[in-house]
Amino acid sequence: MKRLGVLTGGGDAPGLNAVIRAIVKTAIREYGIEVIGFRDGFKGVLEDRHVLLTESAVSGILPRGGTILGTTNRDNPFKFPVAEGRFEDRSEECIEIIRDRVDALIVIGGDGSLSIAHELALKGLPVVGCPKTIDNDLAVGQAKTFGFDTAYAFATEALDRLHSTAESHHRIIVLEVMGRYAGHIALHSGLAGGADIILIPEIPFSYNKIIDKIQDRLKQNKRFSLVVVAEGAKEVGGEMVIQKMIAGSDDPVRLGGIGETVARQLERLTGIESRVTVLGHLQRGGSPTPYDRILATRYGVAATDLAVQGQFGYVVSLDGEKIKPIHLSEVAHGIRKVDTEGELLKAARKIGICFGD
Amino acid sequence: MKRLGVLTGGGDAPGLNAVIRAIVKTAIREYGIEVIGFRDGFKGVLEDRHVLLTESAVSGILPRGGTILGTTNRDNPFKFPVAEGRFEDRSEECIEIIRDRVDALIVIGGDGSLSIAHELALKGLPVVGCPKTIDNDLAVGQAKTFGFDTAYAFATEALDRLHSTAESHHRIIVLEVMGRYAGHIALHSGLAGGADIILIPEIPFSYNKIIDKIQDRLKQNKRFSLVVVAEGAKEVGGEMVIQKMIAGSDDPVRLGGIGETVARQLERLTGIESRVTVLGHLQRGGSPTPYDRILATRYGVAATDLAVQGQFGYVVSLDGEKIKPIHLSEVAHGIRKVDTEGELLKAARKIGICFGD
Amino acid sequence: MKRLGVLTGGGDAPGLNAVIRAIVKTAIREYGIEVIGFRDGFKGVLEDRHVLLTESAVSGILPRGGTILGTTNRDNPFKFPVAEGRFEDRSEECIEIIRDRVDALIVIGGDGSLSIAHELALKGLPVVGCPKTIDNDLAVGQAKTFGFDTAYAFATEALDRLHSTAESHHRIIVLEVMGRYAGHIALHSGLAGGADIILIPEIPFSYNKIIDKIQDRLKQNKRFSLVVVAEGAKEVGGEMVIQKMIAGSDDPVRLGGIGETVARQLERLTGIESRVTVLGHLQRGGSPTPYDRILATRYGVAATDLAVQGQFGYVVSLDGEKIKPIHLSEVAHGIRKVDTEGELLKAARKIGICFGD
Amino acid sequence: MKRLGVLTGGGDAPGLNAVIRAIVKTAIREYGIEVIGFRDGFKGVLEDRHVLLTESAVSGILPRGGTILGTTNRDNPFKFPVAEGRFEDRSEECIEIIRDRVDALIVIGGDGSLSIAHELALKGLPVVGCPKTIDNDLAVGQAKTFGFDTAYAFATEALDRLHSTAESHHRIIVLEVMGRYAGHIALHSGLAGGADIILIPEIPFSYNKIIDKIQDRLKQNKRFSLVVVAEGAKEVGGEMVIQKMIAGSDDPVRLGGIGETVARQLERLTGIESRVTVLGHLQRGGSPTPYDRILATRYGVAATDLAVQGQFGYVVSLDGEKIKPIHLSEVAHGIRKVDTEGELLKAARKIGICFGD
Structure with missing residues (x-):
């Protein structure tokens, strides 16, 4: 593997930048590979907008809320909005652009973005998910998600x-x-x-x-x-x-x-x-709590590990003190309730x- | 003077407790006099609800928002609500109770409470005002008011x-x-x-x-x-x-x-x-900023000084670095705008x- | 059971007050029993200094650091300091006073205090432990301890x-x-x-x-x-x-x-x-983080449950999302290291x- | 005037970035002139290290501590350290480089940096000072200095x-x-x-x-x-x-x-x-308080105004609610004490x- 892609989808959450930073650092230092970031979720993929993420690009972002890559709620490539109330399936185009640019993609997102990631994986795209939800209601095993503590x-x-x-x-x-x-x-x-x-x-x-x-x-x-x-x-x-x-x-x-x-x-x-x-x-908004910064960092590292090891189609997940990958198909079948x-x-x-x- | 009264009126603001604490400490340590606090503004006066404020009663309240004395917006003794839409003038009764209980009264409040204080002063009550407004729109000379910084x-x-x-x-x-x-x-x-x-x-x-x-x-x-x-x-x-x-x-x-x-x-x-x-x-809400804690403390000390010196009918006010009393009649003729x-x-x-x- | 005792021992930690509050509320509301607090750890027991903990006594203490009961590091009743470098075993006296005053004792403390609790339990005292250490180095199963997050x-x-x-x-x-x-x-x-x-x-x-x-x-x-x-x-x-x-x-x-x-x-x-x-x-110092406030509250509730159920000689402990009691003998055999x-x-x-x- | 220079000298203080941002925004938007920043105080001047400060370069720095330009305590061009205990006067060289690069210089600093600015002004350099000291002990009229509130x-x-x-x-x-x-x-x-x-x-x-x-x-x-x-x-x-x-x-x-x-x-x-x-x-360290952010912003605007108006040799200063320039010769003759x-x-x-x- 030479090049890893990353994007952030859905609502912003404290810790997204910490994940991005951990991915970039792990990819470069541990595995010697490059990372590029797509802007504004899958929308940016379809518009082929991306940026090379060097270590200096992620310097100082650990304590900052939001995402330096931008995000959007309206970017489902399988149902891409083209006009008021009209949608198109642009998933093939999306996969093509991703394959052209990177060897694998890490999708950081919630329910919606991870469903898209799953569908793309079914179509053969080498993808790894990283779960995010500040409501803590994403059903990824027993996994905690960053943003909730903040x-x-x-x-x-x-x-x-x-x-x-x-x-x-x-x-x-x-x-x-x-x-x-x-x-x-x-x-x-x-x-x-x-x-x-x-x-x-x-x-x-x-x-x-x-x-x-x-x-x-x-x-x-x-x-x-x-x-x-x-x-x-x-x-x-x-x-x-x-x-x-x-x-x-x-x-x-x-x-x-x-x-x-x-x-x-x-x-x-x-x-x-x-x-x-x-x-x-x-x-x-706001700076992620120390707890969320650590969780987000661990998720970034683990997602990069999975991608490099070729374990595609999985979401990273922290169960107790251990990182355990969960298959994308198991995610998001409903809500984790109290x-x-x-x-x-x-x-x-x-x-x-x-x-x- | 043997006994000083204090009450807080109008909306709560960060710093009220710091004023109360400063009044109590100054009265006891500097002047050797007692302080009692009326509960819930002038409403509490009319119901003769009050409490002796010892040093231990005000211990630890400096960093806390709100007011330990309670407050209300519906307590004008000149126009006291008795039933839906009906009001009574109970100011004489109010003055009587205050005179019975204390030698002078410090009113901590905004526009409304200070107007009441002024009217009571015109009727001869020995009263000192302490200005409060988190909007910073109270026209008390050039005075800063605590709560605004927070x-x-x-x-x-x-x-x-x-x-x-x-x-x-x-x-x-x-x-x-x-x-x-x-x-x-x-x-x-x-x-x-x-x-x-x-x-x-x-x-x-x-x-x-x-x-x-x-x-x-x-x-x-x-x-x-x-x-x-x-x-x-x-x-x-x-x-x-x-x-x-x-x-x-x-x-x-x-x-x-x-x-x-x-x-x-x-x-x-x-x-x-x-x-x-x-x-x-x-x-x-919330803990007052250090700036507001200091300002509130200075106002509490200054109001006590005025009361003990018998300078009634005045409001304390910080002009630059100096405390200057302003006559109650000069307060609240309009709003201080930007x-x-x-x-x-x-x-x-x-x-x-x-x-x- | 009619009366529960509680004390805090060792160094102070953010969350101690949250535990005390939870014990008092659970005891009164859930079980209808009284709680008294011994002051300054076992030292206060030996000096028979204690206070009735009503709901109003614990009102407002949830967000506050430290302990309203006071604490000390020099209170081992088995080795009580009597003069420079001289110690006495006053454990019998200690047990007697506790038995006189309460039906069971909850000890909130770290390594040292829990060891004392264990020794007292071996002598027959009905005691429950609640673990505390801001270093996170207390070896209580996999338990998290409050104070560390703060x-x-x-x-x-x-x-x-x-x-x-x-x-x-x-x-x-x-x-x-x-x-x-x-x-x-x-x-x-x-x-x-x-x-x-x-x-x-x-x-x-x-x-x-x-x-x-x-x-x-x-x-x-x-x-x-x-x-x-x-x-x-x-x-x-x-x-x-x-x-x-x-x-x-x-x-x-x-x-x-x-x-x-x-x-x-x-x-x-x-x-x-x-x-x-x-x-x-x-x-x-400082206000406990929300995480620590919740953990401390859970520990307070669980310790009260154990005491009322007569499960003495145990320490409460959170393992994953579940509270699990651990025997006092298993605690503190060494340090939990990274x-x-x-x-x-x-x-x-x-x-x-x-x-x- | 076409080009304004700025540097930060002495110890870092919360608010330095807010000053830099205000200078850049005022220069570009109000006066249509360019700003360059010298790195690491006068040391960076002598090494001719500088950077063009566009609006995007100062975007997002308002809430951040420290200085994006860097700073140092060892940069007196009149007494520049060349070896252990040996110094040289490099002020002529310093003035030359500044004149080559910009039409006027704003020096943001404390006692030491403002003294240097004064000496450079005496030698004819068009310079404006902006006072900074977190100890609040700089004697600039009655001026408040940013950093102290934080x-x-x-x-x-x-x-x-x-x-x-x-x-x-x-x-x-x-x-x-x-x-x-x-x-x-x-x-x-x-x-x-x-x-x-x-x-x-x-x-x-x-x-x-x-x-x-x-x-x-x-x-x-x-x-x-x-x-x-x-x-x-x-x-x-x-x-x-x-x-x-x-x-x-x-x-x-x-x-x-x-x-x-x-x-x-x-x-x-x-x-x-x-x-x-x-x-x-x-x-x-840390993010400047809102008070310091506003004060620093006002100082940045005022310093730019002075520079553009050609009022050189002055320090900006806030007296009450008004900005008043003070001559550099009046600064730093001693310490402002309590x-x-x-x-x-x-x-x-x-x-x-x-x-x-």
Whole structure:
């Protein structure tokens, strides 16, 4: 092997740059091969936009959020958008360009990008995947994914900030965090930030239970409550709250979402002033935590190892303290949800956190 | 003087606890007098709820946000809410309780609380004011107010976080910050966080000018833009964007506000994906910055000095490096706005920041 | 069971308060039993100093470093210091007081405190252990211990800070971190902070190898280097660098230690200006990271569960995602060292980090 | 004017990059002139090493510590080091190269670099100065200098961290901070971080006074004390503590300095365990605070304005809210010391902080 390609796909996440840096360093120092980066995911492949990644190109990027290669959500080569609502299969062209430029490709991405990688692998492209999701909901064995630690750390910091306002004003403060299908960020940040109530998609909630908890706190002379809500949380028997869309966007703006609904209802039902904060994109950005930097670095090294060893069609994955490759076909058959019978959630209940059920 | 009273009024701000601590320490150590704190502003006075503030009561509160005394926005004794939409003048009762409990009162608060303090002073109450506003829009001479440094520092951190997402995804990212009548937080955080466009109430904007700036950046191959919008910013000839209210609340929830409007319009007009983040109450909370801790401490010491010296009817104020008392009658005749001809704003223009005009 | 006791022993660590809070909440809410806290470890037991831990006593302590119960390093009841260099066995007295006051005791501590707990258990005391060590070197199965994530996160932040000075001044900067017998903090912070050279007790180093690495960087036009040194690192064939002691202290002041030695030698051998920073106690303090807050909370819950179930003589331990009790006799038979053949260290080598061997 | 030069001299400080960025942006956008940067201060001038600073060269550097241009302490062209202990006057050569390359030069630096700038100005070089010192001890009128806010903010964070260890272990903790001739960092961080005792060069201390304070705290049942010591603090009648030098270095390693001495003495005199932490270079690094980013940006804009307007021989300076140029001859005639009769220090005394006098 002489030349390795790399691209980043889907939403940005803290740690992408750390993966890129590790790939480049490992390729050059350990294996003496070159690395080129395609810009803006598969879109950049199809437009043949790429850059040679030297060591100096990746110097200093370890602590930086985002991706120096750029990324996009609209780059599926099997269903490439050509006009409003029209798509074309440009996968052959994509494979051709990749084969022309590099001997193997590392795809760093989530659910969507790894599915594309799998389809390309089925068509014979030598590809290795590197899993990324800040929601922690990607089902890659037991693998941890980088970005999650940074995301819930920021949500925890937000709770720390909101705590003093809630307490000083005797208010209910609702924090809406990411998690459309799984409540990992809500559960972890809620535990770490001392939330009183945590609402997640896995456990439909009822307002009565929440109000019981708030009343219980009032009896203990605690006149404020902190509520963390995952954006996909819903009432028992209810639907996910429809969110408003910015015209032409495939990513709903998280306004008028579940956080606002919950705050409004709780104010109405308890008479206690309630406020909502929606974290939104703040959860995606910022310098990765040390934990995420290390995990991302390990994934970059392991993906390069796999590529050089010719073990294509796999995703790298950290299981406990060991890196284990998982076949791309096993990825993304569904979402990894919070284990509602798991020890973590039970611990949360034991210290009195209410899940609305 | 034997006993000093203190209360915190209006919205919470980082540094309130530092003021309280400084008052208590100065009163006890320097003057050998006692301090009691009324809970929840003037509401707590009328309900005669108070607590003796010993040194151990204020131990460890310097770095904490919020106020250990509690606060509220609904406590004007001259216009005290008794039922939905009905008010009573309970100022005499308020003065009586205060006189019964303490020899003088320090009121820590913003515009509203200091106006009340002024009216009480006119009725003969020995009162000293301590100014607070995180928007920096309180017109107390040239005085700086604590809380502002912390608020714009957090807005700057938010811009740092959003920067990598904007750049990786080639998006327009809009950050809505506090500032209904003055754009200090937007201007300062925009400058410190490297914003490309800053929209403030003092300078009505036109979308054409913003788009020119974005196009200009595209020509330089900068495919993303960061926009900071004060919540009170408005288009030339336009109105302030009406915000939705949570029923029964006097504080509008900042959803569907100017930030969302700007993001939506810019996406429509440029075709570039745009996202909005609304900081909201996150700006109020958190540990005060070292700057704010020192300023708050100085104000607490100075307010105690004034009270003990019998200089009532004044507000403490830091002018340059000196504490200067200002008469309560001079406070709050309007808002301190951003000086649009000032050197700071001119510097921002010289480095290419667009204000939409 | 009616009453549970808890104490914290040994050096303080971020997360101790989170454990205490979780114990109190679980005991009261889940089991309806009371908790009392002994002050200052076993010393406080012998002096019968304790406090009732209500929910309000642990309110707000989750994000705070240190321990509200106090701690000490000089409290072994089996070898209690009575005068300069003289000790007494006061274990019987200790057991008696504990039995008088509570039905079972949870000991939160490291190596030393857990050994004491084990000895007390052998004498029949109903005791449960909760492991703590910020060095991550406690050998409790595969268990993670809280405090470590916070410690290496701060060391990483320090490297981020030192990086710009090193680069601007073209210097060698040496950061000395904790780790007398194991290099976990050095390895993790070095990886996360982009160190070029990491020196740990497990791998004796030679200056020649380090200089080769520095020369290699110079050839790439990188005129600075970042070195992380664990305090127990040593040259091949060398001894651990003897550190000066503050008279009468059992804890060496980390001045004139290995960090300074390495900086001095590298400056002499390369002619490049070199500087050293010793992190010392800064690594112990501060608010625990969200990861550590969750881990500490889980440990607190699990320890309370064990105590209530009467499973005495065990230590709680997190293995993967599951809590598993480990017998106290299995703890502390030696130190958990960095696995020099492990995947983590190999990954570090592959991206070019030099370990001096 | 067609071309402006810029260099950074002396120790690095947070904000240098923000100045460089502001100069480049202002020069290009406002005045349409080019900027080149000399590398590594005047040393780089003499070696004719420079780089064209385009807008893309300064993109993204606002939040970064250090200087992209590099810097050095050994670059006085009037006394340029040619061999061990031998110097040459190379100022003519320096002026010639600068005149060849640019129409005017902006020197960003402290005491030393601004003195050189003054001497070069006297020889006719068109030069403008931009003041920098993280100690805040540069005597440029009433001017604030960037870097100071970041430095004392970090020292405050360190105190926050050490506080919990001090309290948990009932120890005296000593933090040694920068300040060889002036105690600004010690005073500000001590006030903001809740120190009990602050020792600065301007106020010689006696151990008796410190011990009185510690005893006083013990009586209040406060069994720990936080001491901040500026590196230049000294006992009444004593000398500055001689610090060990790394051979061949002009910058003493701050080990075995006053911090260690004070900790050792206090432990001996009180019998309370004492520990010391020396912050050292950590105070120089890291991302500048928002305050420093704004100040540095204003200075960069103002320096460019002066250069383009031909107002040479001046230093930019912020007085209150206005930029005022000060003549280079007025700079650096001594050190700006802490005003021991000033309102800030008096406020510190009133809340009970002990200065050892």
